[in-house]
Amino acid sequence: MATISVTKSPARARAFEISADEAKRLPWLLLTPGLIALAVVVAFPMLYSFYLSFTNYDLTRPTTEFIGLQNYIKLFSNATFWQAFGRTVLFMTLAVNLEFLIGLGIAQLMAKALLGRGLLRTVLMMPMMFAPVLVGFQFKWFFNDQVGLVNNLLYTITGQPHIIPWLVQVPLGFISILVAEIWMGVPFMVIILEAGILSLPTEPFEAAEVDGASGWQKFRHLTFPMIGPFIYTAMAIRSLDLARVYDVVSIMTGGGPGTRTELIWTYVYRLAFTGHDYATGSAMSYVTVIVSFLFTFFLFRNVIRSRWEGRE
Numbered sequence: 201m202a203t204i205s206v207t208k209s210p211a212r213a214r215a216f217e218i219s220a221d222e223a224k225r226l227p228w229l230l231l232t233p234g235l236i237a238l239a240v241v242v243a244f245p246m247l248y249s250f251y252l253s254f255t256n257y258d259l260t261r262p263t264t265e266f267i268g269l270q271n272y273i274k275l276f277s278n279a280t281f282w283q284a285f286g287r288t289v290l291f292m293t294l295a296v297n298l299e300f301l302i303g304l305g306i307a308q309l310m311a312k313a314l315l316g317r318g319l320l321r322t323v324l325m326m327p328m329m330f331a332p333v334l335v336g337f338q339f340k341w342f343f344n345d346q347v348g349l350v351n352n353l354l355y356t357i358t359g360q361p362h363i364i365p366w367l368v369q370v371p372l373g374f375i376s377i378l379v380a381e382i383w384m385g386v387p388f389m390v391i392i393l394e395a396g397i398l399s400l401p402t403e404p405f406e407a408a409e410v411d412g413a414s415g416w417q418k419f420r421h422l423t424f425p426m427i428g429p430f431i432y433t434a435m436a437i438r439s440l441d442l443a444r445v446y447d448v449v450s451i452m453t454g455g456g457p458g459t460r461t462e463l464i465w466t467y468v469y470r471l472a473f474t475g476h477d478y479a480t481g482s483a484m485s486y487v488t489v490i491v492s493f494l495f496t497f498f499l500f501r502n503v504i505r506s507r508w509e510g511r512e
Contacts, residue, residue: 211458229360230326253483259314259476271483273409280459281484284467289373291463296382303383303434310390310417311397326385332384336451338381343367343452373453380448385441389434396430397423436499464488 218226253271257264268427275281310320330338342349343366354362365370400423446465449455454461455470462470464484474479 208338213398249482250486252479253486255479257479258402259478260408267479271480272487275480275483275487277381280467281464283459284462284464285488287374287462288443291378291381291445292439293330293338295378295385295442296376296438298384298434299385299389299438300431303386304393306386306390306392308395308423324390326387327384328387330374330384332445332447335380339376339383339448340452342368343376353461367453370460373457376451377452379463380452381442384448385438388438392430393427396427397431400426432499432502436496440492440496440497442486443495 231356250343250411254266255264256267256270298306306324310317310324313320327335332421345351345365350365351362351364352364354364363370366376384408403428405418408422413421444465445463446469449461449463449466453461455466459467465488468481468484468488471484472478
C-alpha cells in the first residue's frame with residue numbers, strides 16, 4: 201500500500217507566522233467590532249440618559265437647559281415615586297422569598313426522585329420558555345373577572361357565580377401580578393438549587409445517618425448551609441430580574457387602576473414616554489440602577505463570604 205506524505209512549503213509556513221507585537225494586538229482587533237457595537241447600543245444611550253437627567257429636556261419644550269440636580273430633588277419629593285419604589289421593593293421581597301421557598305421544596309423532591317427526573321426537569325422548564333409578554337396575556341385572561349379561568353374555577357367548585365375583579369381591586373391586582381412572576385421564576389430557582397443539592401458530598405450525610413440524625417436535622421445543619429452560595433446566586437439573579445420587571449405589569453394592569461399596581465419601571469415609562477418628561481424619567485432610572493447595583497453588591501459579597509466559610 202503506497203503512502204503519500206504531505207509537507208508544508210516554507211513559504212506557506214511563514215505566511216501564518218505573526219510577530220509578538222501582532223499577537224498582542226490580535227485579541228483587541230477581534231474584540232473591536234463587538235466593543236464598537238456595545239458603545240453604540242449601550243454606552244452612548246446610558247451616557248446620554250445620564251446627561252438628560254441634569255437638564256429640563258422635554259419633547260414639548262423647544263430649548264434644553266442644564267438645571268443641575270433639580271430633577272433629583274424633584275424626584276425625592278415626589279410621593280408617587282416613593283410609592284412605586286416601596287411597592288417595587290415589597291414586590292421583590294415577596295416574589296424572591298416565595299420563589300425560593302417553593303423552589304427549595306421542589307428541588308429537594310426532585311433530588312430524591314429516582315425515575316423520570318429528566319422528564320420532570322423538562323416539564324418544569326416550560327414556564328421559562330415563554331416570553332414575559334405572553335405570560336402577561338396568559339395571566340390577564342386567567343384573572344379576568346368575566347371570562348377568566350380563576351372565577352370560572354371558583355364557580356365550578358362552589359356552584360355560585362364569583363365575579364371577583366382580580367386586576368382592579370386592591371390588593372388583588374398586586375397579588376395577581378405576584379402570582380404570574382412566581383410562576384415564571386420558580387423553575388429557575390429549582391434548577392439552581394437542585395444543582396447545588398446534587399453537588400453535595402455524601403460523606404457528611406452518611407455520618408449524620410450513623411449518628412441518628414433526622415431528615416430535618418440533616419437539612420438544617422448540612423444541606424441548607426452547604427448550598428448557601430447557590431441560594432445567594434439564585435436570589436441575586438432573580439432580584440435583578442424583578443427589579444426591572446415591566447412586561448407583565450404593563451400587560452396585566454398597566455400600573456392601574458390609577459397607580460395601585462405601579463412599579464418603578466412602569467412609572468418611568470409613564471413619566472417619560474407618556475408624559476414626555478424624559479429628564480425626570482432618566483433621573484429616576486439612574487436612582488433605580490444605583491439601588492439595584494448596591495443590592496447586587498451586597499448579595500454577591502455574601503456569596504463570596506459563604507464560599508470562603510465553606511472552604512474553612
